[in-house]
Amino acid sequence: MFLSNSSLFSVVKAQVKFKINAYNGLIYSLIILQVLGILLGGNAGSSGTSINSTTISLNTSTNDVSFILVSLLAISVGNLLTTKAYRYDDFSFVATRLSSNIANFIVLFIFSCFAGVTTYFSGYVMRLILHFKSTSEFVDSSSIFNNPSSFLLTIVAIITMLWLFSSIGYIAGILFQMHKLFFFGAVVIVVMLLMTGTWIRISESIFVENGSLLILIMKVIIITILLLATSTAISNRLGVRT
Amino acid sequence: MNVIDCQKVSKDFRRTNALEDITFQLTEQKITGLIGRNGAGKTTLLKILAGLTKHRSGEVNVFGKSPYNNLMVSENSILVDDQMTFPDSLTLEEVLQSAPAFYKRWDTEFASRLFQYFKLNPKQQHSKLSKGAKATFNMIFGLSTRCELTMFDEPTNGMDEAVRSDFYRALLKDYIAHPRSILISSHHLAEIEQLLEDILLIHKGRVVLHQSLDEVKEYAVAVQGLIADVERWTVGEEIIHSKRIDDQRLYVVVKNNSKLERARIEGASIQTLAASEVCMYVTSETKGGIDDVFK
Amino acid sequence: MSVTSIALLVGLLPLIIGVGIVLYLVKKVNFKSKFRLNKFIIIIYFSLLIACGVIYEIIPKETNVEKLSGEELIQLQTENNSFQKSLLKLEDNKLNQKFLKEEWTHEIKGNTLSLEYNGNDPYSTGVVVEWMDTTDQKIEGKVYRTNINVYGLNLDQKLPLHNMEWTGNQLVIHEFSAQELTFDHFSNRLYSLNQILHDEEIRMVRGQTYIHLKVPKHIEIVDSLGLQMY
Numbered sequence: 001m002f003l004s005n006s007s008l009f010s011v012v013k014a015q016v017k018f019k020i021n022a023y024n025g026l027i028y029s030l031i032i033l034q035v036l037g038i039l040l041g042g043n044a045g046s047s048g049t050s051i052n053s054t055t056i057s058l059n060t061s062t063n064d065v066s067f068i069l070v071s072l073l074a075i076s077v078g079n080l081l082t083t084k085a086y087r088y089d090d091f092s093f094v095a096t097r098l099s100s101n102i103a104n105f106i107v108l109f110i111f112s113c114f115a116g117v118t119t120y121f122s123g124y125v126m127r128l129i130l131h132f133k134s135t136s137e138f139v140d141s142s143s144i145f146n147n148p149s150s151f152l153l154t155i156v157a158i159i160t161m162l163w164l165f166s167s168i169g170y171i172a173g174i175l176f177q178m179h180k181l182f183f184f185g186a187v188v189i190v191v192m193l194l195m196t197g198t199w200i201r202i203s204e205s206i207f208v209e210n211g212s213l214l215i216l217i218m219k220v221i222i223i224t225i226l227l228l229a230t231s232t233a234i235s236n237r238l239g240v241r242t
Numbered sequence: 243m244n245v246i247d248c249q250k251v252s253k254d255f256r257r258t259n260a261l262e263d264i265t266f267q268l269t270e271q272k273i274t275g276l277i278g279r280n281g282a283g284k285t286t287l288l289k290i291l292a293g294l295t296k297h298r299s300g301e302v303n304v305f306g307k308s309p310y311n312n313l314m315v316s317e318n319s320i321l322v323d324d325q326m327t328f329p330d331s332l333t334l335e336e337v338l339q340s341a342p343a344f345y346k347r348w349d350t351e352f353a354s355r356l357f358q359y360f361k362l363n364p365k366q367q368h369s370k371l372s373k374g375a376k377a378t379f380n381m382i383f384g385l386s387t388r389c390e391l392t393m394f395d396e397p398t399n400g401m402d403e404a405v406r407s408d409f410y411r412a413l414l415k416d417y418i419a420h421p422r423s424i425l426i427s428s429h430h431l432a433e434i435e436q437l438l439e440d441i442l443l444i445h446k447g448r449v450v451l452h453q454s455l456d457e458v459k460e461y462a463v464a465v466q467g468l469i470a471d472v473e474r475w476t477v478g479e480e481i482i483h484s485k486r487i488d489d490q491r492l493y494v495v496v497k498n499n500s501k502l503e504r505a506r507i508e509g510a511s512i513q514t515l516a517a518s519e520v521c522m523y524v525t526s527e528t529k530g531g532i533d534d535v536f537k
Numbered sequence: 538m539s540v541t542s543i544a545l546l547v548g549l550l551p552l553i554i555g556v557g558i559v560l561y562l563v564k565k566v567n568f569k570s571k572f573r574l575n576k577f578i579i580i581i582y583f584s585l586l587i588a589c590g591v592i593y594e595i596i597p598k599e600t601n602v603e604k605l606s607g608e609e610l611i612q613l614q615t616e617n618n619s620f621q622k623s624l625l626k627l628e629d630n631k632l633n634q635k636f637l638k639e640e641w642t643h644e645i646k647g648n649t650l651s652l653e654y655n656g657n658d659p660y661s662t663g664v665v666v667e668w669m670d671t672t673d674q675k676i677e678g679k680v681y682r683t684n685i686n687v688y689g690l691n692l693d694q695k696l697p698l699h700n701m702e703w704t705g706n707q708l709v710i711h712e713f714s715a716q717e718l719t720f721d722h723f724s725n726r727l728y729s730l731n732q733i734l735h736d737e738e739i740r741m742v743r744g745q746t747y748i749h750l751k752v753p754k755h756i757e758i759v760d761s762l763g764l765q766m767y
Contacts, residue, residue: 001243001245001270001271001390002347002390003305003314003317003318003390004317004318004346004347005314005317006313006317006346008313011313011317011344014343014344015344017343018340018343018344021332021336021340022329022331022332022340023329023331024331024576024579025331027579027582031582047688049687049741051661051685051687051692051696051743052656052658052661052696052712052713053656053657053658053712053713053714053715053716054696054713054715054716054717054718055715055716055717055718056687056688056690056692056717056718056719056720057717057718057719057720058687058688058690058719058720058721058722059719059720059721059722060722060723060724061721061722061723061724062723062724062727063727064727067727085327085330086329088325088327089327089328089329091294091316092326092327092328092383093340093341093344093345094313094316094317094344094345095316096293096311096312096313096316097311098311099313114583117583118582118583118586121586121587121589121590122586123723124586124589124590124592124593125586125589126723127589127593127723128589128592128593130721130723131593131596131598134721136719136720136721137602137718137719137720137721138598138602138720138721138722139602139603139604139689139690139720139721139722140602140603140604141604141722141723141724143594144590144594145594154727157727158727236311237296239289239294239295239296240289240294240295
């Protein structure tokens, strides 16, 4: 009897490759949302004031609309990977719940990277369009070249935020798959936290009291890993083909 | 080394017991038929063996390891059933192409030849296949993995007659070329009888028989004759099944042992049974059968 | 339940609805159709975006308005504050001369000087009077304007100065006629992330026009609008 014996690492690697190949249709949704973001986000923020008798308005174009849309996509993709159809597919091949969870996290991270970079650069499409279209004066904005660290940090922040959102979708999906009651229980707890203001305090300490983007990124990564580890722990009893 | 070793395995769904105290061992390189009636617990047992669901109590070992969440077991075993799914975003061709990354002994050549023989469309999606084509594809997938433990759960459901017999031939030929442990479940023993070496008969979640095919055939015999004669011959015998053929004659299936010599001397007609008949009678609920319903 | 939590819930509703819609769309796209993107399309899309970034960064851009950082704005604000303080203390020598815009002298007849303002925003202007120990009729005036910066944009050059006009013994301050300035700005930073980061910086430095008048003691000032600062 010959038994092959692969390491967890090599199985996860094969699963990641397979999933990236199988799920890359999701990028279709991503492109649609980014195009939508460009169309809607032409003038993301406009602030106006009047000094003496002059009205001054500053239209700030950012990637926020794309970012928010893609965040929603991240939540739903995280959730999608936990649905039966996607979980069962893994077990037609070699998989354990652990390997399949790890592979999902890596896939979510890779998709977050792609989505983050493209979301960031989709802003430049908007810039080019406005540059040729708009008649108003342009304000110097920091370019990639004169402020590379801010450029990199922003991209990394977008990526980690997207990963966080997808992991939120993932854990919600796992709870829902375990038992619908768990899911609604979790929703009730979240709503209760919202009402009591505990949530505000928690989120303040997590998101607000940050000196820099870098600290925010670190915190987000830690929260994401915690969420994903929790999902792995609770999904360990989920049956397949039941 | 035993490929499968089950000790007192139980599993329940809500209040009904699906498996109760299942104990058996499977030695390597045999084709074993997992036989049982509908709802006997065949599928549940196979899912536990494949590590897809968890049993409640007892001990399950596949290749010496508990199969639930074990990578080595997952790598060396496969369960082919009609609930197998593959991503819709991949074509059948691509599914087959992704397999070698997972199964070290995947036979690409074999897979594509079977694929062509059964005239499947490489550009189609798995979920769009008809029931029979899906079963055929799953079978091709399962055979090509060359897994040390290959399990089929009702593999021929939905296949037409020609494909069925092709499948059995393919299975047998591939088994001879690459011996491994194969477990096929079916509620239709007669059809797979010629493949099997061993039979594992389960009924109502319990193991009833686990013997070689020949032993199963000799497990019971049928005696037929006038009611009085038959009743006299079978006194003290373990009667598995009896039925009235007409007003005077009785047909009784008894466990095969030497006491029947007297009947033989008196010229009773003693018939040997096919394995499928043995299984059917052993697992029948009543001594009478369907005829009793019409009395 | 407090008002803020209700507001939060209401604010979350569109988000939840949005999630629902996207969820539905994603499911539709994935299960019901054969969409699987060609690697080419992904590569083309990706390189198109990067190309846009590169093109934007390298094309020549006409003279852009400089945007100052929060720290620089704070500095401007301190300059303004210390200017006003020194001016009110009449410490001539401490006044930042870069704010000096105009200087003139005017002889008036009679003993009254009236201040008038022609415009909508008289608070933009302050008149500081320094009494001189002379008996002549000469009034010395200096016009200053401190830093004006809105959203980090330096508007000193863009906003015209107030116009001073003497008619007899009346000083009329004319505000420039109404106009509109629109600027476009691209930010690499995400508003939603920076909200989270909570970096509250001052966003406006509202400079003022100061008129420093040296007026002989015997002249009475009529200031119906309250333009004088003390």
